[in-house]
Amino acid sequence: MNVTLTVNGELRSASVPPETTLLVLLREHFMLTGAKTGCDIGDCGACTVIVDGKAVNACLMLAAQADGRTVVTIEGLATREGLHPLQQVFEETGALQCGFCGPGVIMTAKALLDENPSPSTQEIRTALAGNLCRCTGYVKMIDGVHEAAKMLQSTETPALAAPQQR
Amino acid sequence: MKPFGYVAAKDSGHAVALLAEYGKGAKVLAGGTDLLADLKNSPHPPPDVMVDISRAADLKGIALTDAGLRIGALTTHTEIVDSPLIADTLPALAEAAVVIGAVQTRNLGTIGGNLMTCVPSMDSGPTLLALDAQVTILGPSGRRTIPLSELFVGPRRTSLGFAELLVEIVIPKKNVGKPSAFQKFGLRKGQALALVNAAAGFWGGDGVFAEPAIALGAVAPTVIRAPKAEAWLAGRPISEEAMAEAGRIAATEAKPITDFRASAEYRLDLIAVLVKRALAGAHARVTPNQKDLAS
Numbered sequence: 336m337n338v339t340l341t342v343n344g345e346l347r348s349a350s351v352p353p354e355t356t357l358l359v360l361l362r363e364h365f366m367l368t369g370a371k372t373g374c375d376i377g378d379c380g381a382c383t384v385i386v387d388g389k390a391v392n393a394c395l396m397l398a399a400q401a402d403g404r405t406v407v408t409i410e411g412l413a414t415r416e417g418l419h420p421l422q423q424v425f426e427e428t429g430a431l432q433c434g435f436c437g438p439g440v441i442m443t444a445k446a447l448l449d450e451n452p453s454p455s456t457q458e459i460r461t462a463l464a465g466n467l468c469r470c471t472g473y474v475k476m477i478d479g480v481h482e483a484a485k486m487l488q489s490t491e492t493p494a495l496a497a498p499q500q501r
Numbered sequence: 502m503k504p505f506g507y508v509a510a511k512d513s514g515h516a517v518a519l520l521a522e523y524g525k526g527a528k529v530l531a532g533g534t535d536l537l538a539d540l541k542n543s544p545h546p547p548p549d550v551m552v553d554i555s556r557a558a559d560l561k562g563i564a565l566t567d568a569g570l571r572i573g574a575l576t577t578h579t580e581i582v583d584s585p586l587i588a589d590t591l592p593a594l595a596e597a598a599v600v601i602g603a604v605q606t607r608n609l610g611t612i613g614g615n616l617m618t619c620v621p622s623m624d625s626g627p628t629l630l631a632l633d634a635q636v637t638i639l640g641p642s643g644r645r646t647i648p649l650s651e652l653f654v655g656p657r658r659t660s661l662g663f664a665e666l667l668v669e670i671v672i673p674k675k676n677v678g679k680p681s682a683f684q685k686f687g688l689r690k691g692q693a694l695a696l697v698n699a700a701a702g703f704w705g706g707d708g709v710f711a712e713p714a715i716a717l718g719a720v721a722p723t724v725i726r727a728p729k730a731e732a733w734l735a736g737r738p739i740s741e742e743a744m745a746e747a748g749r750i751a752a753t754e755a756k757p758i759t760d761f762r763a764s765a766e767y768r769l770d771l772i773a774v775l776v777k778r779a780l781a782g783a784h785a786r787v788t789p790n791q792k793d794l795a796s
């Protein structure tokens with residue numbers, strides 16, 4: 336079957352078998368390997384992408400269900416001006432270790448900040464409950480989300496603060 | 502995943518027509534959070550055709566109608582959490598929705614899928630059962646409405662028949678706004694199924710437990726009511742001791758099992774505690790004249 340969707344601002348199509356998940360579509364047909372295949376059953380959050388503004392597990396959605404929708408993956412965050420504040424802070428502070436969980440964590444955090452520009456620590460922890468990390472203790476990630484929230488709200492980085500294409 | 506066919510339903514009527522056309526080999530797909538996860542691990546052959554209802558707009562929405570509070574089967578857990586109408590009239594359901602899985606699951610998973618998977622630990626079940634929810638079912642021969650209690654048959658078994666679709670859940674008018682609360686205890690605060698969950702509600706404007714209702718999950722083959730505890734509470738003056746005693750009675754009405762998550766004994770203790778907390782949570786929502794205002 337044919338599916339056509341907006342991925343990171345670009346209209347893309349593919350012909351795939353119906354049992355193809357959004358995750359397989361992104362990784363194996365569009366070669367966007369940022370979203371990771373971890374558990375493949377909704378537990379770990381490594382596959383998190385944003386569909387129509389909401390963070391979802393790409394492993395639990397059929398590509399067919401994403402037809403006509405707007406998907407943002409980790410590859411869609413950086414702009415010509417540089418990395419997204421979440422990426423920048425995570426890199427600078429060593430919030431990630433092996434990095435496998437990173438794309439999922441950052442996409443979940445991005446969806447949170449889009450809806451709630453200055454979340455409390457508890458709100459960040461609740462949002463990240465479905466993103467498992469086997470390396471870090473989550474502390475620097477949570478600090479990093481606070482830091483990125485501040486950067487996004489400051490006027491010094493207007494280019495980065497501008498809404499990303501959704 | 503093993504190969505299967507796929508059709509997208511435009512609306513509920515179309516979905517039923519497709520289910521009838523494809524017969525036994527067809528399966529309804531809503532948010533997919535249960536179904537797709539199950540299919541990936543299942544030793545059984547996949548369905549022939551997935552009937553995707555996720556675009557059927559008539560299955561969505563939360564609204565007050567003449568019958569009561571209507572929640573479309575395709576309403577996601579996030580939509581329940583974010584709904585001002587639910588916050589106003591049925592906050593216990595939002596308390597249940599917000600502890601389902603993690604945000605990614607809540608954005609995809611639907612209330613209809615939660616009920617239809619019919620696992621005893623479903624978090625939407627207790628509140629709806631305690632408030633005497635009715636469900637509307639659409640099939641090839643039309644619509645029918647049954648109490649939610651008659652939808653649940655056993656673990657992963659409902660009373661839905663051939664080519665039937667769960668369309669909506671309705672909280673009857675008389676219970677809209679009834680003070681109620683939901684409690685869940687899992688091994689972690691996020692991304693964990695309930696070891697036990699419970700909901701309780703009552704009208705308390707006159708200082709006594711009026712029309713008390715208690716429902717329990719994960720402690721019997723389906724979500725159940727606790728009629729003995731309810732009968733014991735009815736008409737009694739509101740007190741913490743009475744709430745605790747109702748919890749102890751409710752524990753005698755359940756038949757929890759021991760599994761890898763918890764022992765039956767532990768679950769019995771949890772029932773007593775969670776029922777007491779749910780009653781206290783409902784009590785915190787009691788205001789004078791509430792019942793008269795509701796009806």
Ligand SMILES: Cc1cc2nc3c(=O)[nH]c(=O)nc-3n(C[C@H](O)[C@H](O)[C@H](O)COP(=O)(O)OP(=O)(O)OC[C@H]3O[C@@H](n4cnc5c(N)ncnc54)[C@H](O)[C@@H]3O)c2cc1C
Nearest residue numbers: 377531532533534535536602610611614615617623624667
């Ligand atoms: C990581 C993870 C964590 C979870 N945590 C929880 C939790 O804490 N608490 C909890 O209660 N659940 C939990 N779940 C289970 C699941 O997310 C919910 O039950 C969800 O509400 C299912 O809805 P869905 O729309 O995704 O259903 P689907 O997977 O699309 O469907 C589930 C079943 O219902 C049938 N169905 C769906 N809609 C209809 C309809 N309208 N009419 C007839 N049949 C229908 C389908 O055919 C299928 O058999 C979790 C799942 C995952 C993956």
Ligand code: FES
Nearest residue numbers: 373374375380394
């Ligand atoms: S790969 Fe999707 S949640 Fe783990």
Ligand code: FES
Nearest residue numbers: 432434468469470
């Ligand atoms: S950094 Fe290794 S899993 Fe999170």
